[in-house]
Amino acid sequence: MPFTKREPKSFTVVAGRRILDWTLGAFRQNGLDRFVYIGGYLIDMVRNGYPEFSMVENSNWANNNILFSLVCARDYMTGGFYSSYTDTLYKSDAVSALMASPHDITMVMDTRWRERYRFRSQHPESDGEKMITSGDNVVQLSRDIPPGSASGEFTGVMRMTSQGAARFLEFHDRLYDKYAQDGIYANNHPFRMAYLIHQMELMIEAGIEVHCVDIPGDYHEIDTVEDYHLASDDWSRFA
DSSP states (O other): OOGGGSSOGGGOEETTEEHHHHHHHHHHTTTOOOOEEEEOTTHHHHHHHOTTSEEEEOTTGGGOOHHHHHHTTHHHHTTOEEEOOSSEEEOHHHHHHHHHOOSSEEEEEETTHHHHHTTOTTSOGGGSOEEEEETTEEEEEETTSOGGGOSEEEEEEEEEOHHHHHHHHHHHHHHHHHHTTTSEEETTEEGGGOOHHHHHHHHHHTTOOOEEEEEOSOEEEOOSHHHHHHHHHHHGGGO
């Protein structure tokens, strides 16, 4: 708020373009131009503004979270997919790095994340989706990682091959069967409120290989009005 009062956050204009258009540009510059949009809040604005999208509606969006929302699009995931949060800014090199990865599950990590957090008084480092890596292997993924121990922050951008997607969906379904819709899952939250990183962390702990590619900055997450102004000032370099 107040930007999201009348439009979805992905429509917020930063440095002359919607956040969503910055995202589309990063993929299109790499020759990727088939998009599935998972929406709930004000989804008709997205449907009308981007008729080329395949739309998936998360009709219960107010009562669930990122993991539940992503799996709403499972029919589009089985052949392999790229995914992205829609409140983040990054450049085409993040997508290029994912394309070059030979692995089945690859996440993009910002290695200069703490430089950005120095100016985020409303969003502490403890909220960051932090990663510890060994080479390009992700060995831990959690908000609870001490900032000084983190290799970087997950940017919300990832890629899975068909094999990676099969492992992801199979693992998700086992979790769903175990916890059911209202079973306690993480941080005393019901399973329907799980974040993507909660499942990814459990997959890593179960021995499923998850890899990463690095970007040194040129990334913003926009959660607050303060974030919006920080991103707008910085992203004007690319306008």
